[in-house]
Amino acid sequence: MPELPEVETVRRGLQPALEGGRIVSVETRRPDLRFPFPEGFAETLTDRRVTALGRRAKYLTVHVEGGVVLICHLGMSGSFRIEAAETSTTPGIFHHERSKLTAHDHVVFTVKSRAGEATRIIFNDPRRFGFMLLSQEAVLDQHPLLAGLGIEPTGNALSGELISGLFRDRMTPLKSALLDQRLIAGIGNIYACEAMWWSKLSPRRTAGSIASGPGKPSRRADRLAEALRSVIAEAIEAGGSSLRDHIQTDGSLGYFQHRFKVYDREGEHCLRRECSGAIARIVQAGRSTFYCPVCQR
DNA sequence: ACTACTCCCTGCCAGC
DNA sequence: TGCTGGCAGGGAGTAG
Numbered sequence: 001m002p003e004l005p006e007v008e009t010v011r012r013g014l015q016p017a018l019e020g021g022r023i024v025s026v027e028t029r030r031p032d033l034r035f036p037f038p039e040g041f042a043e044t045l046t047d048r049r050v051t052a053l054g055r056r057a058k059y060l061t062v063h064v065e066g067g068v069v070l071i072c073h074l075g076m077s078g079s080f081r082i083e084a085a086e087t088s089t090t091p092g093i094f095h096h097e098r099s100k101l102t103a104h105d106h107v108v109f110t111v112k113s114r115a116g117e118a119t120r121i122i123f124n125d126p127r128r129f130g131f132m133l134l135s136q137e138a139v140l141d142q143h144p145l146l147a148g149l150g151i152e153p154t155g156n157a158l159s160g161e162l163i164s165g166l167f168r169d170r171m172t173p174l175k176s177a178l179l180d181q182r183l184i185a186g187i188g189n190i191y192a193c194e195a196m197w198w199s200k201l202s203p204r205r206t207a208g209s210i211a212s213g214p215g216k217p218s219r220r221a222d223r224l225a226e227a228l229r230s231v232i233a234e235a236i237e238a239g240g241s242s243l244r245d246h247i248q249t250d251g252s253l254g255y256f257q258h259r260f261k262v263y264d265r266e267g268e269h270c271l272r273r274e275c276s277g278a279i280a281r282i283v284q285a286g287r288s289t290f291y292c293p294v295c296q297r
Numbered sequence: 298a299c300t301a302c303t304c305c306c307t308g309c310c311a312g313c
Numbered sequence: 314t315g316c317t318g319g320c321a322g323g324g325a326g327t328a329g
Contacts (some may be wrong), residue, residue, distance in 0.1 A: 004320060006322070034323095036323090058322095058324095060325075073323080074323090075322090075324085076324095077321085129324080179323090179324095188322055188323070189322060189323085240322095241322075243321085244322090263322095287321095287323095288320080
């Protein structure tokens with residue numbers, strides 16, 4: 001469940017249990033996810049207070065005492081759930097009572113919250129494309145996985161002019177450029193498709209073709225910037241998108257999937273007023289792209 | 298510096 | 314019923 005809006009939703013969902021709390025124990029139930037857990041992973045985090053929860057693109061950052069930062073990525077199928085650490089003596093406090101761990105529950109954090117409640121925060125990831133690494137606060141931006149990331153699509157800084165500069169002369173398809181985390185960071189397959197629909201741009205045109213010429217602003221880049229910002233903002237507002245089996249996770253209470261204009265709508269009619277098109281599915285860079293060939297040009 | 302492609306892993310589902 | 318191929322919200326690594 002991992003594009004920017006879903007990760008942001010996870011961050012907000014974890015905040016009450018985690019921020020200001022103390023990590024009492026960390027249990028890794030296998031030696032690796034996508035990458036091996038770093039040396040001393042559990043020891044480094046144990047008995048430290050969590051000072052803040054952050055996010056950069058699709059990365060979640062857990063900042064703890066002593067300048068240590070836990071970098072988490074959910075991959076394709078990663079999720080967190082929050083449970084009571086013990087059978088609750090005051091019923092009704094926790095949404096989830098303590099459950100049996102399953103095969104894909106890979107990491108269990110026990111946290112004593114600021115309010116004194118003990119919770120278990122469990123990371124589950126069937127496909128294990130997710131990972132957890134450690135870094136230091138002072139050099140977080142220089143971490144190899146974060147250093148090359150592009151601009152966040154969440155603020156006014158993402159302008160048409162900026163996109164123009166980023167995309168100029170690129171021969172890769174627009175869709176591929178949107179998925180390139182070094183240019184704009186946090187966009188994934190769903191929101192790339194959705195933003196291109198909103199801005200009426202074909203995923204097949206080259207990225208460079210929406211850039212401005214010398215001295216001229218680009219209407220297309222302006223439209224794309226506006227679409228990206230609004231679709232991301234609205235998805236965050238909606239708590240992200242919940243797909244397939246990711247319903248019961250705390251980060252997937254979202255309902256933005258009901259507002260998809262093109263994603264997973266192959267063969268259905270285009271939802272733009274007065275457009276007679278049907279949504280097509282093509283494969284670009286090994287992933288599905290959904291778009292309307294009639295109104296997206 | 299770009300661009301394109303393979304691979305990592307498990308689960309689910311449509312189609313035979 | 315049971316198998317098979319295709320597909321899934323990502324991105325690191327490699328080779329041109």
